[in-house]
Amino acid sequence: MENAVTDATLTDETSTGATPSTSEPILVAIDGPAGSGKSSVSRAAAEQLGFGILDTGAAYRALAWACREAAVDLDSEDAVSAMLDGWAYAITLRGEQRVQVTLPGGTEAFDVSAVIRTPEISGQVSRVSKHAAVRVRLNNMFRDIVAASGLPGVVIEGRDITTVVAPDAPVRILMTASPEVRAARRAGELDGESLEQVLADITARDAKDAAVVDFLNPAAGVTLIDTSDMNFGQSIQAVIDTVDKARGAGPSNDKER
Numbered sequence: 001m002e003n004a005v006t007d008a009t010l011t012d013e014t015s016t017g018a019t020p021s022t023s024e025p026i027l028v029a030i031d032g033p034a035g036s037g038k039s040s041v042s043r044a045a046a047e048q049l050g051f052g053i054l055d056t057g058a059a060y061r062a063l064a065w066a067c068r069e070a071a072v073d074l075d076s077e078d079a080v081s082a083m084l085d086g087w088a089y090a091i092t093l094r095g096e097q098r099v100q101v102t103l104p105g106g107t108e109a110f111d112v113s114a115v116i117r118t119p120e121i122s123g124q125v126s127r128v129s130k131h132a133a134v135r136v137r138l139n140n141m142f143r144d145i146v147a148a149s150g151l152p153g154v155v156i157e158g159r160d161i162t163t164v165v166a167p168d169a170p171v172r173i174l175m176t177a178s179p180e181v182r183a184a185r186r187a188g189e190l191d192g193e194s195l196e197q198v199l200a201d202i203t204a205r206d207a208k209d210a211a212v213v214d215f216l217n218p219a220a221g222v223t224l225i226d227t228s229d230m231n232f233g234q235s236i237q238a239v240i241d242t243v244d245k246a247r248g249a250g251p252s253n254d255k256e257r
């Protein structure tokens with residue numbers, strides 16, 4: 001993969017505002033199904049902790065977008081892997097999330113921050129994330145991004161972070177919520193999508209994704225946070241409490257197995 005760059009190329013608001021750390025960042029690994037609140041809760045928790053946030057789903061989404069733009073067959077593992085040889089990908093770890101992609105052979109860095117969130121991309125992304133070879137390469141890219149971040153800590157969220165990308169992270173969380181709660185939250189964000197449609201979409205995506213990685217059951221040592229009956233603030237606090245507990249301080253309301 002050419003140039004998997006992060007904050008450094010994405011202007012001011014992405015800079016950490018602190019002396020870059022020279023040691024490995026502390027990792028907070030968070031997994032969960034679609035709409036569980038991983039991204040938004042992780043982002044808010046990261047801000048409180050003074051950490052960066054790496055949204056790994058954004059890379060899969062950007063890859064699906066790039067393949068569609070370049071008329072690459074999303075179901076072909078070889079063709080999608082070839083896209084990884086030629087593209088350039090950049091994501092901010094601090095401040096507003098910005099995602100940029102340069103297509104193979106191109107020079108323009110497209111800002112795909114908004115388009116990767118559309119239902120069209122959500123509906124196609126599992127076609128690229130199902131490929132084992134693609135996952136291995138993106139997982140290496142995620143580890144490289146974190147290692148090069150210069151941040152004191154990074155919250156990294158996705159589907160296989162607690163189990164594959166960072167199984168040794170000192171804090172590992174599975175964030176979940178009932179399908180109905182997740183659909184209601186997501187429907188609130190999407191204009192013109194009925195609750196039934198959103199529920200059907202996230203259920204279908206979870207089923208496809210769960211065939212590749214298990215993000216519905218916490219692995220040994222992973223803290224389960226079910227946010228079904230929590231508001232946004234309580235969900236953030238549950239993450240902070242879990243981090244504090246791992247650091248040997250403060251309360252905890254988690255369930256471990």
Ligand SMILES: Nc1ncnc2c1ncn2[C@@H]1O[C@H](COP(=O)(O)OP(=O)(O)OP(=O)(O)O)[C@@H](O)[C@H]1O
Nearest residue numbers: 034035036037038039040041185227230231232235
């Ligand atoms: N505990 C909560 N209470 C109320 N709303 C919440 C809570 N957690 C998250 N939300 C809201 O639910 C929506 C979905 O959250 P978010 O996008 O973070 O989920 P996600 O797990 O990252 O989803 P995806 O995997 O589809 O990207 C957002 O509008 C978010 O603000």
Ligand SMILES: Nc1ccn([C@@H]2O[C@H](COP(=O)(O)O)[C@@H](O)[C@H]2O)c(=O)n1
Nearest residue numbers: 056057058060125126129158159160209
């Ligand atoms: N670690 C990950 C993260 C994401 N995926 C795939 O990307 C899709 C989009 O992820 P969001 O978190 O933005 O919803 C998701 O549906 C998976 O197909 C993944 O496989 N592994």
